[in-house]
Amino acid sequence: MRADSPGALTVPESSLRGACAARLPRRRAVPPPRPGIGAPGGAARDKGAGVGLRWVCWQLRLWVRSLSEVRRKVFEKKMLFIRMLRRVGQSPACGCWTPVLPVRFLGISPRQIPADANFHSASFSDTDHPRVLITGGLGQLGVGLANLLRKRFGKDNVILSDIRKPPDHVFHSGPFIYSDILDYKNLREIVVNNRITWLFHYSALLSAIGEANVSLARAVNITGLHNILDVAAEHNLRLFVPSTIGAFGPTSPRNPTPDLCIQRPRTIYGVSKVHAELMGEYYHYRYGLDFRCLRYPGIISADSQPGGGTTDYAVQIFHDAAKHGKFECNLEARTRLPMMYIDDCLRATLEVMEAPAESLSMRTYNVSAMSFTPEELAQEVLKHVPEFQITYNVDAVRQAIADSWPMKFDDSNARKDWGWKHDFDLPELVTTMLNFHGSETRVAQAN
Numbered sequence: 001m002r003a004d005s006p007g008a009l010t011v012p013e014s015s016l017r018g019a020c021a022a023r024l025p026r027r028r029a030v031p032p033p034r035p036g037i038g039a040p041g042g043a044a045r046d047k048g049a050g051v052g053l054r055w056v057c058w059q060l061r062l063w064v065r066s067l068s069e070v071r072r073k074v075f076e077k078k079m080l081f082i083r084m085l086r087r088v089g090q091s092p093a094c095g096c097w098t099p100v101l102p103v104r105f106l107g108i109s110p111r112q113i114p115a116d117a118n119f120h121s122a123s124f125s126d127t128d129h130p131r132v133l134i135t136g137g138l139g140q141l142g143v144g145l146a147n148l149l150r151k152r153f154g155k156d157n158v159i160l161s162d163i164r165k166p167p168d169h170v171f172h173s174g175p176f177i178y179s180d181i182l183d184y185k186n187l188r189e190i191v192v193n194n195r196i197t198w199l200f201h202y203s204a205l206l207s208a209i210g211e212a213n214v215s216l217a218r219a220v221n222i223t224g225l226h227n228i229l230d231v232a233a234e235h236n237l238r239l240f241v242p243s244t245i246g247a248f249g250p251t252s253p254r255n256p257t258p259d260l261c262i263q264r265p266r267t268i269y270g271v272s273k274v275h276a277e278l279m280g281e282y283y284h285y286r287y288g289l290d291f292r293c294l295r296y297p298g299i300i301s302a303d304s305q306p307g308g309g310t311t312d313y314a315v316q317i318f319h320d321a322a323k324h325g326k327f328e329c330n331l332e333a334r335t336r337l338p339m340m341y342i343d344d345c346l347r348a349t350l351e352v353m354e355a356p357a358e359s360l361s362m363r364t365y366n367v368s369a370m371s372f373t374p375e376e377l378a379q380e381v382l383k384h385v386p387e388f389q390i391t392y393n394v395d396a397v398r399q400a401i402a403d404s405w406p407m408k409f410d411d412s413n414a415r416k417d418w419g420w421k422h423d424f425d426l427p428e429l430v431t432t433m434l435n436f437h438g439s440e441t442r443v444a445q446a447n
């Protein structure tokens with residue numbers, strides 16, 4: 001375990017005190033005479049050297065004892081303070097407690113930031129706009145999120161970042177910056193220099209691509225997340241991390257899947273997302289981090305490509321239907337999965353970030369809109385493209401993943417707590433997607 005990791009702080013102080021006490025004599029010992037005082041002259045010189053050593057040992061003992069006394073007093077003060085905070089922050093709704101002061105005041109921040117680091121953290125009042133950073137922003141969802149947030153908070157208050165080179169239209173639409181979430185120093189520099197207050201953490205390797213590259217997925221999805229949590233806790237950021245239907249597994253209830261149930265996913269992607277949910281909630285309860293998380297279904301978007309997931313077929317089908325009138329599906333016809341149109345997904349994200357903290361009875365919510373199979377989706381497409389044909393060529397890896405995921409999501413807590421409501425059901429989704437691709441295709445044919 002790294003010395004600076006939060007886990008390193010969880011060694012009980014009592015056991016430290018026990019170890020110190022074991023090394024210190026309990027009985028009252030008589031101090032040896034100072035060298036040069038009790039052993040004067042000639043033959044006594046050898047004896048004098050022995051006395052000198054005993055005197056040094058004695059001084060050391062006294063020093064260790066007073067150090068351990070100081071530690072004990074600091075510990076007792078800290079515990080008293082934490083107990084006070086517990087009483088103040090007790091929430092009757094969830095029985096949990098939330099520290100009302102940022103973690104740095106407790107002197108136990110995850111990376112041991114000195115107390116005088118306060119000036120790094122920027123806060124904002126309700127009338128100010130947050131200063132936003134989006135990581136992994138060049139994937140399927142990030143650019144759309146940046147557009148939505150820029151409309152709400154102003155173009156220059158939203159910084160998109162990624163490790164890839166942005167296309168021209170993205171680069172010219174607002175601030176873009178290079179950010180590798182595996183580079184902690186780089187992250188901290190961006191947060192400090194830009195006075196970031198909200199962080200949307202989108203970098204990840206998705207389910208199918210993660211299975212093809214487990215070690216990279218582990219690094220980006222787990223190590224990267226640790227950096228994000230630490231930088232967010234140190235700088236008092238409000239942090240959004242998306243989770244997924246993929247955070248559930250074959251032993252979870254699948255129809256419907258509630259917020260709280262068994263989570264034993266079988267993909268590195270799913271494992272890393274359960275880890276993210278738990279770590280985020282841990283940082284919330286332990287350090288007061290304002291962590292907010294939604295479990296997205298498969299997201300369907302018209303103007304951005306998916307990044308290697310199991311639900312990607314539900315994006316590609318529209319492109320192929322509009323362009324070729326046919327589609328080869330890599331999942332079986334009857335594979336039912338929860339899905340959502342991107343506009344609903346991004347609106348849910350903004351809404352949960354703006355929700356008053358008191359309205360959140362938990363920190364990780366399912367959000368849902370619709371559930372369908374490839375067969376049902378094809379039927380809906382047929383209503384618009386009568387010549388459309390779907391064939392099946394099943395990908396074994398993706399199918400096994402899909403078969404372990406929820407078929408339908410129960411998002412009643414999100415609806416109850418912060419008023420979540422989706423706009424797009426299957427018919428509206430299909431009309432919107434085909435309109436976009438139809439107009440794209442017509443533009444392409446005209447050129």
Ligand SMILES: NC(=O)c1ccc[n+]([C@@H]2O[C@H](COP(=O)([O-])OP(=O)(O)OC[C@H]3O[C@@H](n4cnc5c(N)ncnc54)[C@H](O)[C@@H]3O)[C@@H](O)[C@H]2O)c1
Pocket residue numbers: 135136137138139140141142162163164179180181182201202203204205206220224242243244245295296297298299300305306307308309311
């Ligand atoms: N798209 C979906 O259907 C869906 C569903 C559920 C959850 N999510 C979650 O939403 C988030 C965004 O999803 P997406 O579909 O846009 O993903 P995506 O795969 O399309 O994009 C991920 C981005 O992360 C970037 N990235 C990779 N390594 C990085 C690193 N070291 N540092 C910084 N960036 C790095 C990639 O360059 C890429 O642009 C992810 O966390 C994903 O798990 C997405």
Ligand SMILES: C[C@@H](O)[C@H](N)C(=O)O
Pocket residue numbers: 206207208243244245246269296297298299308309310311312
């Ligand atoms: C569901 C989601 O997390 C992603 N689209 C995937 O299939 O991996």
